Structure formats: C-alpha cells, structure tokens
Amino acid sequence: MPQETKSVPRTDAPGTLQGWTVDAGDDALTKAALEKAFDYRGDVTITLTDGRIITGYIFDRRRGTALADSSVRLLTAASDEKVRIAYSDIRRIEFSGKDTAHGKSFENWVRKYVEKKLKGEKAGIESENLE
Numbered sequence: 423m424p425q426e427t428k429s430v431p432r433t434d435a436p437g438t439l440q441g442w443t444v445d446a447g448d449d450a451l452t453k454a455a456l457e458k459a460f461d462y463r464g465d466v467t468i469t470l471t472d473g474r475i476i477t478g479y480i481f482d483r484r485r486g487t488a489l490a491d492s493s494v495r496l497l498t499a500a501s502d503e504k505v506r507i508a509y510s511d512i513r514r515i516e517f518s519g520k521d522t523a524h525g526k527s528f529e530n531w532v533r534k535y536v537e538k539k540l541k542g543e544k545a546g547i548e549s550e551n552l553e
C-alpha cells in the first residue's frame with residue numbers, strides 16, 4: 423500500500439479517528455500514529471510484530487530517540503492489566519474503540535444550551551448525553 427494512503431484517516435465516525443488503521447511502516451508514521459493514539463479517548467487495537475493482538479486504552483507513552491527506546495502503556499480491555507509495548511514491536515495500530523468524547527465539545531454544549539433557551543425550554547449547566 424502506498425505510504426500516502428496509509429496516513430489518511432479512514433473513519434467509521436466522521437470527525438473522529440474511530441476506525442482509522444495504520445500499518446506501522448516507517449519511524450515517522452509510527453510515532454505520529456502513536457501520538458494520536460495517546461490523545462484518543464477510546465480503545466486501540468495493536469498488532470505486534472510477533473502476531474499477538476492487544477486491545478486497550480493507552481494511558482502513558484515514553485518517547486525516546488528511536489522506536490526501540492520508545493513505548494506505550496495500555497490498560498488492556500480484557501483484564502485491566504497494564505502492558506508496556508515498545509514502538510519497535512508494533513506492526514499495526516487500529517483506533518478500534520468508540521471515541522467517548524466525540525461530539526461532546528464545549529462548543530456543542532453551548533449551542534444546545536442556547537437552542538433550548540431560545541425555544542423556552544429548561545436549560546441547565548449539567549452535562550448532557552450529546553450523542
């Protein structure tokens with residue numbers, strides 16, 4: 423697959439990385455994808471070079487000068503176990519879980535608040551399910 427097509431997000435949910443898959447082929451692409459995965463608020467599925475597949479939430483990352491001395495730590499979905507994975511051991515990254523914060527920005531909250539007020543409906547400061 424050409425490099426430029428691997429770095430273009432293909433998403434299942436517009437406006438989020440959910441569904442985006444990256445085949446880790448070069449150092450820069452791998453580092454960039456893992457930075458996005460660290461900021462992602464859903465689970466990711468990582469396929470390792472030995473074929474193992476680990477799904478979980480990335481809660482920490484250590485950036486070194488090379489892939490071998492950089493790592494991510496995941497809280498696994500299956501057992502809540504904390505796992506450290508070296509960037510150099512990653513073959514594929516998939517943004518597999520739902521982005522729990524998608525569509526829940528402050529701007530969306532304000533827009534919904536104003537819409538309710540203009541309709542004469544009760545609008546409060548409490549959080550709402552904006553899905």
